[in-house]
Amino acid sequence: MSVRTPGGAGSDRGHGRSERAAGAAPAFDIGDSVREFAGPRGDYYARAFRRIQSKAGLAATFNRAAALFGPVWAAARGLWGLFWCFAILELLALVQLSKGLFSELGAAPLARAARLEKNYEKMVDRVQAALEKGDQAGADSFSLKAERLHAALEKALTQADEAAAGATGLVIFGLIALAAVKGLEGWVANLSCEKRYSRWRTDRTMRAGFSWTGAALGAVFAALVYPLTLYGFAATEPVALIGTFPADTSHYQALAGSIDRGFDRAADELAFFFQGIARGIRILLDGLEVIFVETPWPVVMTVIVVAAWRLAGPRVAIFTVAALAYVAVLGFWEKAMSTVALLGTASFLCVAIGIPLGVWFARSERAYAVARPVLDLMQTLPAFVYLIPIIAFFGTGKPPGILASMMFGLPPIVRLTALGLREVPKEVIEAARAFGATGRQILVGVEIPLAAPSIMTGVNQTILMCLSLVVIAALIDAKGLGYDVLEALQYAAKGQGILAGFAILFCAIVIDRMVQGGFRRE
Amino acid sequence: MTGARAPQATEAAPRIDLGPSITEFAGRQAPFYVSRFRLLLSARKRTWTLNRAALLFGPLWAAARGLWGFFWLFAILELFALVQVGRGLWGDLGAPKRAEAERLQAKSDQIAADAEAALSRGESGAAALRESAANLARAAENAFLEAGAAAAGATTLLIVGLVLLVLFRLLEGLRADRVYERQYSRWRSDRRVPSGFSFSRLAAGLALAAIMFPATLYRFTVSQPAEWLRTVPISRTYHTGAANLLDRWFDRAAEAGAGVFDGITAGTEAVLDTIEAVLAGAPWPVIVLFLLLAAWRLAGVRVAIFTGAALAYIGLLGFWEKSMLTLALVGSAAVFCVLIGIPVGIWCARSRRAYAVARPVLDLMQTMPAFVYLIPIIAFFGTGKVPGILATIIFSLPPVIRLTALGLTQVPASVVEAARAFGATRWQLLRGVELPLATPAIMTGVNQTILMCLSMVVIASLIGAKGLGQEVLIALQYVAKGQGILAGLAILCCAMILDRIVQGHFKRPDDGA
Amino acid sequence: MNDIVIELEGVWKIFGERAGEAMAAVKAEGLAKSEVLERFGAVVGIADVSFNVRRGEIFCIMGLSGSGKSTLVRHLNRLIEPTAGVIKLLGQDVMSLAESELRAMRAQKIGMVFQHMALLPHRSVRDNVAYPLEIRGEPKGRRWDVSQHTLSLVGLDGFEDRFPRELSGGMQQRVGLARALASDPDVLLMDEPFSALDPLIRRQLQNQFMALSEQLHKTTLFITHDLDEAIRLGTRIAIMKDGRIVQIGTPEEIVTDPADDYVRDFVQDISKLKLVFAHTIMEPLESYRAAAGEAKDLSESPRAPEDSDLDRLVDVSITTPHPIVITGAGGRDVGVVTKDRLLRGIQGGK
Incomplete structure (x- = not known):
C-alpha cells in the first residue's frame, strides 16, 4: 500500500497523523475526560x-x-x-x-x-x-x-x-x-x-462524579x-404492621357508604333525566329490534347476504352465508339478532355523538386538551368498572348495556375523527379558503372527505369495541349471545360456551368485513 | 392581445355536448335522459322533474x-306503508284487545259462579266476590269497546297506508332523475358504476321484492303468524348434540394433553408465585420505597408524586394486599407477553410468510370479546389464577407482537444495508441496529400490553383469579356501587403507576438529547 | 499480487421469480430487455457487465437513475447476488465465499459509503465510525483510537461525541466516509455519496475526497449520476445505460470520442478546456505541410508541448496570429494547431 503523509485535512494534534488511515492510529488519551467524569479518584478510574x-x-x-x-x-x-x-x-x-x-x-x-x-x-x-x-x-x-x-x-x-x-x-x-x-x-x-x-461523553447532562x-x-x-x-x-412472627398496610377499614366503609348514598340520591333526584335517556335509547333499540328480530328471518338473512355481497364482494358473501347458517342451525338466530340490534344501537349512537365531538376537538385546542385524558381514561379503565355507575343510575337491562358499550366504543371514533381532521393538509384548507369557501363548505367539501379514511377506521374500531362490550353487558342482563357465554362460564359448560363464542366471533367477522368492504369501495 | 378570445372564461365557454355520453350511459330511453340531464345540469335553482317510470315501478x-x-330505501319505506294497508284491510286489529276482554269475561263469570256458590253456602265473603266479579265484567266491557274502536281504526290505518304509499311513490318519481344524474356523474369518472337498463338487475330486484314483501306483510299483518316465520324452524337437538360433542372432545383433549397443560400450569404458577412472594411478601414500606424511587429515577419527580398519591390511596383504603396480587398477576402476564411477543414479533418481521399467517390470527385475537377466550382455557386448565393469567396473556399478546414487527420493518432499509455492508452478522444486525431503532415502537407495544392486561383483571377474576378484579366483580353482583368504584379506581391507580413509569422511562432519553 | 483489484466478467442480474429461466433464455436467444419482461415477468438490472479496476484507481460509474449502477456496486460485496457472471475482488472469487468468509471480507476489505449516509441514529459519531471495528470484535480502546484518527482525517475533530442528527448533511456524509475508512479497507465503494448534498457542499466534499484519496490511495468504485463529478474525480469512467456499460475510458476519451449518441448527448455540454489535450486536436506536421505547402513558415509560431490542455493553447493563441506548433518528446515538432482547429476542439469536434 502506498505510503504518504497526510496533507491538508489532518487533525490539530501533533501526534494525530499517521501513514495509514487506521492501521497505526495513535492511542487517544481519555485521561482528562475520565478525570472530569469521575471527580474524586479520577486517576484510578482513568487507569x-x-x-x-x-x-x-x-x-x-x-x-x-x-x-x-x-x-x-x-x-x-x-x-x-x-x-x-x-x-x-x-x-x-x-x-x-x-x-x-x-x-x-x-x-x-x-x-x-x-x-x-x-x-x-x-x-x-x-x-x-x-x-x-x-x-x-x-x-x-x-x-x-x-x-x-x-x-x-x-x-x-x-x-x-x-x-x-x-x-x-x-x-x-x-x-x-x-x-x-x-x-x-x-x-x-x-x-x-x-x-x-x-454515555456521558455523548450526553453531558448525565450524572457524573x-x-x-x-x-x-x-x-x-x-x-x-x-x-x-x-x-x-x-x-x-413479624409484627402485623410490617406485613400489611396499616389501613383503617372505617375509612373504606365510610367512603364506600357515602359513595353509595351519593349515587342513590343522584339516581333519585335525576330520575327523570336518566329515565329520559333510557327511554330514548329504548325507542331506537325497539326500532332496530323490529327490523332484526321481528321481521321474518328469511327476509333479514337475504338482506344481510345481499348487503355483504354488494359491499364486500362475493367471497365475503359466501362467508356470510356460512356464518348465518351456523347461527341459524344452532338455534342462535334470535339471540344473535338481538345482539346485532344492541350493537347497532350502540354503534349508531357512538357515531352520532362521536363525529361531532371529534370535529369539535379538532377545532378547539382547549377542548381537546381537556378531552384527551378523559378519553385515555375511558379506554384504560376495565370495562366492568363502567358497569357500576351505570347500574346505579339506570338499573339493569338493555339500555344500560348499550350505555356501557357506548362508553367503551366512543373514544376511538372521537379520537380518530379529531386526528383525521387535524391531519388534513393545511395547504388544501388554505386553498379552499382562498377561493372563498365558507367554514361549512370547507368542513363538508374538503376536510371530511379527506379525513374519511381515518373516520372510517374509527367507525370500524368503535363497532368492534361495542361488540366486545355488548357481550360483557350480559352481566347486567342485556341478554343476547353474551348471556350464553356467561352462563357457560358459570356452569363450565364448555361445549355450549364455545358454540356461542363462535356465534359471536362470526358476527364480529361479518360486521367487520362488511364495514371495511364498504369504505374500501369509497 | 387575446381580444378575439372569450372575454370571460365561464360565461362564454363553449358547451360540451353530453348527448353521446348520456346515451351511452342510459341505454334504453336515452333521448329522455339526455334532455332530463341537460335540464338538471343547466338549472341554477332546484328543479323538479317527474320520472314516470320511477313513479310507476318504484324500486323495480x-x-x-x-x-x-334508492332501491333499498324505497323498498323498505313502501313495505312500511304496505304493512299499514295490509293491517287496515285484513289485519285483525282488535284481536289482542278482544282476547283480553274474553279472558276478563271468563274470569268474571267464574268469580260470579264462586260468589253464587258462596252465597248458597252462606259464607260471608260472597258480597265481596260478587263485587269483584262486577268489576271484572265492567273491565271486560271496556276491553270489548276498545277492540271495537281498534277494528274501526282499520279504515284510518288503510287510508294512512295508502296515502303514505302514494307519497313515497311520488317522492320516488321526483327524486329519480336527480339521483340517476348523480350516478351518471360518478359513472363518467368510474366506468364500473352500473349503467344502462338491465333485465338481470330487474330480475334480481324482483326476486328480492318477492322474498321481502310477502313474508314481511304476512308477518306483520296477520295477528298470529306461523311460528316458523318468527323463529328459525330448527330443532334444539343440533345445538345440544354439537355442545355435547364439543364437551366430550374437550374432556378427551384435556385428558390426553394433561401433561402439557399441567406443565404450563406449573411453569406459570412458579413465575407468578415468585412475583407474588416478592410483592405481597416483602414489607410494604420496602415496596413503596422501591416504587417511589423507581418512578422518580425513571420518570421524574411528577410521576413520583403521582405514584406516592396512588399508593397512598391503595394503602389507606385497605386494597394493599389485593393490589399486590393484581400487580403480580399483571406483572407476570406482562412478562410472559414480552417474552413470547418480542421473539414472535421478530420472527414475523423476518418472515413474510409467518406474518401473513400471524396477522389474521392477531386480528382475531383482538376482535374477539375477551369472554370467549375463557371457555377453552377453563376446559383445559380449570379455574384459578393460572387460567386467569393465561387468558390475560392471550388477550394482551397482540399489541406487543404487532408493534415489534412494525418497529422492525420500519427500520430504514439503508441503515440495515449499511450494517450488512460492513459485515454484520444477523445477530449483530438485530441487536446493534434493528432492536435499538425499533425500541420506541416495541415500548409502545409493551405499554399497550400492560394496559390490556389490566383491563383483563376483572374478566380473569370471573374464573377465579384473586385481587382487585374480584372486588369489582362482587360489587357488580351485589350492586355495591361504592365498593365497586373504589376498587375500580384502585385498578386504575395500578394501571397508571405501571403505565407512567414505563412510558416515562422511554420518553426521557429522547427529551434529554 | 497482480495489479487488478476488482474484476467483473459477464455479470448479469435479473430480478423476478423466474430469473433463472429468464437468464437461460437470454443466454440462448439473446432476448431484449422488454422481451424478458414480457415473457418471464423479470426485470433485467445488469446486463453482461465486465470491467477491471486497477489498484489505486478511482473508477467512476456514471449513469442516470435506473441504469443499474447502484445495483452493480452492490454486487461487489454481494449485498445483491448476481444471476450470472464472475466477480473477483483482490484476486478472490467473491461468489465462492462462504457466509462467514463473505462477512469477514466485508468487514476488512471493503468500505462503503451510501447516498443517504445510512448512519445509525442511536449511536454517537464516534460509535458510528467505529462500527465496522465493533463488528470485528475490536476492543473499545482501539475503536476509540481509530475513530478519533479517522474523524480527524475527514476534518471532524471535536464532533466525536455528537449524534448524527446534530450534524449537517455534509458533515454526516463525512462521518459516512470516515466509517468506510475506519477498517482501513482495500476497496472503497461509494454509492452516489455526494448527490444528496447542496452543490457548494458537494464541491467541498469532492475536493476533500480528492485530497484524501491522494493521501490514502484507496482503490475506489465511485457511483454517480453527475458527469461533471465523474470527470473531476475519475481516473476512468464507465457509462451505463439500461444495465449495460456503453463506454469505458478516461475522461478525455469519453469527451473526445463518445461511443454513441447517448454518450454524446451527455458530453455535449461539458467544457473541454481542461480535458482535451494538444495531441488530440493537432494536425500532424506532415499533413499540415502537405496541405498548406512546404513553404509555410512556422518559425514565428509559438511552441507548446503536446500535453498542454486547450485552456493553455487558448492562452498561447491569443498572443499571436500564427498557428501553434506542438512539440513532442525531446522538443521535436510533431504537429500544428491552427485557430480554427482550436475553436473546433473547444466545441468538441476534432
Whole structure:
C-alpha cells in the first residue's frame, strides 16, 4: 500500500497523523475526560477504564470502594439501577445469614412436637383408664395409637434439632453468598461505571462524579429497607404492621357508604333525566329490534347476504352465508339478532355523538386538551368498572348495556375523527379558503372527505369495541349471545360456551368485513 | 392581445355536448335522459322533474337502473306503508284487545259462579266476590269497546297506508332523475358504476321484492303468524348434540394433553408465585420505597408524586394486599407477553410468510370479546389464577407482537444495508441496529400490553383469579356501587403507576438529547 | 499480487421469480430487455457487465437513475447476488465465499459509503465510525483510537461525541466516509455519496475526497449520476445505460470520442478546456505541410508541448496570429494547431 503523509485535512494534534488511515492510529488519551467524569479518584478510574477498553471481552478489574460500600457506592456514583441490584442481592444473602443467626428455625417442628407430646400424654392416660376398666382391646388400640404418636413426636423433635443445626449451615451459606455478592459488586462496578462514562461523553447532562447527596440518599434508603426486610423475613412472627398496610377499614366503609348514598340520591333526584335517556335509547333499540328480530328471518338473512355481497364482494358473501347458517342451525338466530340490534344501537349512537365531538376537538385546542385524558381514561379503565355507575343510575337491562358499550366504543371514533381532521393538509384548507369557501363548505367539501379514511377506521374500531362490550353487558342482563357465554362460564359448560363464542366471533367477522368492504369501495 | 378570445372564461365557454355520453350511459330511453340531464345540469335553482317510470315501478325501476341505495330505501319505506294497508284491510286489529276482554269475561263469570256458590253456602265473603266479579265484567266491557274502536281504526290505518304509499311513490318519481344524474356523474369518472337498463338487475330486484314483501306483510299483518316465520324452524337437538360433542372432545383433549397443560400450569404458577412472594411478601414500606424511587429515577419527580398519591390511596383504603396480587398477576402476564411477543414479533418481521399467517390470527385475537377466550382455557386448565393469567396473556399478546414487527420493518432499509455492508452478522444486525431503532415502537407495544392486561383483571377474576378484579366483580353482583368504584379506581391507580413509569422511562432519553 | 483489484466478467442480474429461466433464455436467444419482461415477468438490472479496476484507481460509474449502477456496486460485496457472471475482488472469487468468509471480507476489505449516509441514529459519531471495528470484535480502546484518527482525517475533530442528527448533511456524509475508512479497507465503494448534498457542499466534499484519496490511495468504485463529478474525480469512467456499460475510458476519451449518441448527448455540454489535450486536436506536421505547402513558415509560431490542455493553447493563441506548433518528446515538432482547429476542439469536434 502506498505510503504518504497526510496533507491538508489532518487533525490539530501533533501526534494525530499517521501513514495509514487506521492501521497505526495513535492511542487517544481519555485521561482528562475520565478525570472530569469521575471527580474524586479520577486517576484510578482513568487507569481502570483504559484497561477495560483495551479488552475485547469483559475485563477484570476490582473496585474496592464498590465492594465495601455496595449499594451506597452505586448511589453516590448515581448508578441507581446498580443500587437496586446490589441491594436486592445483598438482602438475599443477608436474609439467609440473619435467619441462621436470629430466627428459631426449629420453631415450627418444636411447636408440633409440643402438641404431639400433649396428645401422647392424653393417649397414655386413656390407655391407663382402659386398663383400669379392664378393656384390654381398647387399651391395645389406644397404646398402638400412643406408640404412633410417640414416633411422630420423636420425628418432630429430630426435625427441630436438624433445623436448628441447619442454622449454622444457613449462616455459612449466607456468609459465602455475601462474599460472592461483594466480589460481584467490586467487579461489576468499574464495568458499569465505564459504560456510564461512554454515555456521558455523548450526553453531558448525565450524572457524573461523586455525589454526597446521592450517597446520603442511598444510605437512608438502605437504612430503611435493610432492617425492615431482614425483620420481615427473618423474624418468626413479624409484627402485623410490617406485613400489611396499616389501613383503617372505617375509612373504606365510610367512603364506600357515602359513595353509595351519593349515587342513590343522584339516581333519585335525576330520575327523570336518566329515565329520559333510557327511554330514548329504548325507542331506537325497539326500532332496530323490529327490523332484526321481528321481521321474518328469511327476509333479514337475504338482506344481510345481499348487503355483504354488494359491499364486500362475493367471497365475503359466501362467508356470510356460512356464518348465518351456523347461527341459524344452532338455534342462535334470535339471540344473535338481538345482539346485532344492541350493537347497532350502540354503534349508531357512538357515531352520532362521536363525529361531532371529534370535529369539535379538532377545532378547539382547549377542548381537546381537556378531552384527551378523559378519553385515555375511558379506554384504560376495565370495562366492568363502567358497569357500576351505570347500574346505579339506570338499573339493569338493555339500555344500560348499550350505555356501557357506548362508553367503551366512543373514544376511538372521537379520537380518530379529531386526528383525521387535524391531519388534513393545511395547504388544501388554505386553498379552499382562498377561493372563498365558507367554514361549512370547507368542513363538508374538503376536510371530511379527506379525513374519511381515518373516520372510517374509527367507525370500524368503535363497532368492534361495542361488540366486545355488548357481550360483557350480559352481566347486567342485556341478554343476547353474551348471556350464553356467561352462563357457560358459570356452569363450565364448555361445549355450549364455545358454540356461542363462535356465534359471536362470526358476527364480529361479518360486521367487520362488511364495514371495511364498504369504505374500501369509497 | 387575446381580444378575439372569450372575454370571460365561464360565461362564454363553449358547451360540451353530453348527448353521446348520456346515451351511452342510459341505454334504453336515452333521448329522455339526455334532455332530463341537460335540464338538471343547466338549472341554477332546484328543479323538479317527474320520472314516470320511477313513479310507476318504484324500486323495480331503481333495480333495473342499478340504483341499489334508492332501491333499498324505497323498498323498505313502501313495505312500511304496505304493512299499514295490509293491517287496515285484513289485519285483525282488535284481536289482542278482544282476547283480553274474553279472558276478563271468563274470569268474571267464574268469580260470579264462586260468589253464587258462596252465597248458597252462606259464607260471608260472597258480597265481596260478587263485587269483584262486577268489576271484572265492567273491565271486560271496556276491553270489548276498545277492540271495537281498534277494528274501526282499520279504515284510518288503510287510508294512512295508502296515502303514505302514494307519497313515497311520488317522492320516488321526483327524486329519480336527480339521483340517476348523480350516478351518471360518478359513472363518467368510474366506468364500473352500473349503467344502462338491465333485465338481470330487474330480475334480481324482483326476486328480492318477492322474498321481502310477502313474508314481511304476512308477518306483520296477520295477528298470529306461523311460528316458523318468527323463529328459525330448527330443532334444539343440533345445538345440544354439537355442545355435547364439543364437551366430550374437550374432556378427551384435556385428558390426553394433561401433561402439557399441567406443565404450563406449573411453569406459570412458579413465575407468578415468585412475583407474588416478592410483592405481597416483602414489607410494604420496602415496596413503596422501591416504587417511589423507581418512578422518580425513571420518570421524574411528577410521576413520583403521582405514584406516592396512588399508593397512598391503595394503602389507606385497605386494597394493599389485593393490589399486590393484581400487580403480580399483571406483572407476570406482562412478562410472559414480552417474552413470547418480542421473539414472535421478530420472527414475523423476518418472515413474510409467518406474518401473513400471524396477522389474521392477531386480528382475531383482538376482535374477539375477551369472554370467549375463557371457555377453552377453563376446559383445559380449570379455574384459578393460572387460567386467569393465561387468558390475560392471550388477550394482551397482540399489541406487543404487532408493534415489534412494525418497529422492525420500519427500520430504514439503508441503515440495515449499511450494517450488512460492513459485515454484520444477523445477530449483530438485530441487536446493534434493528432492536435499538425499533425500541420506541416495541415500548409502545409493551405499554399497550400492560394496559390490556389490566383491563383483563376483572374478566380473569370471573374464573377465579384473586385481587382487585374480584372486588369489582362482587360489587357488580351485589350492586355495591361504592365498593365497586373504589376498587375500580384502585385498578386504575395500578394501571397508571405501571403505565407512567414505563412510558416515562422511554420518553426521557429522547427529551434529554 | 497482480495489479487488478476488482474484476467483473459477464455479470448479469435479473430480478423476478423466474430469473433463472429468464437468464437461460437470454443466454440462448439473446432476448431484449422488454422481451424478458414480457415473457418471464423479470426485470433485467445488469446486463453482461465486465470491467477491471486497477489498484489505486478511482473508477467512476456514471449513469442516470435506473441504469443499474447502484445495483452493480452492490454486487461487489454481494449485498445483491448476481444471476450470472464472475466477480473477483483482490484476486478472490467473491461468489465462492462462504457466509462467514463473505462477512469477514466485508468487514476488512471493503468500505462503503451510501447516498443517504445510512448512519445509525442511536449511536454517537464516534460509535458510528467505529462500527465496522465493533463488528470485528475490536476492543473499545482501539475503536476509540481509530475513530478519533479517522474523524480527524475527514476534518471532524471535536464532533466525536455528537449524534448524527446534530450534524449537517455534509458533515454526516463525512462521518459516512470516515466509517468506510475506519477498517482501513482495500476497496472503497461509494454509492452516489455526494448527490444528496447542496452543490457548494458537494464541491467541498469532492475536493476533500480528492485530497484524501491522494493521501490514502484507496482503490475506489465511485457511483454517480453527475458527469461533471465523474470527470473531476475519475481516473476512468464507465457509462451505463439500461444495465449495460456503453463506454469505458478516461475522461478525455469519453469527451473526445463518445461511443454513441447517448454518450454524446451527455458530453455535449461539458467544457473541454481542461480535458482535451494538444495531441488530440493537432494536425500532424506532415499533413499540415502537405496541405498548406512546404513553404509555410512556422518559425514565428509559438511552441507548446503536446500535453498542454486547450485552456493553455487558448492562452498561447491569443498572443499571436500564427498557428501553434506542438512539440513532442525531446522538443521535436510533431504537429500544428491552427485557430480554427482550436475553436473546433473547444466545441468538441476534432
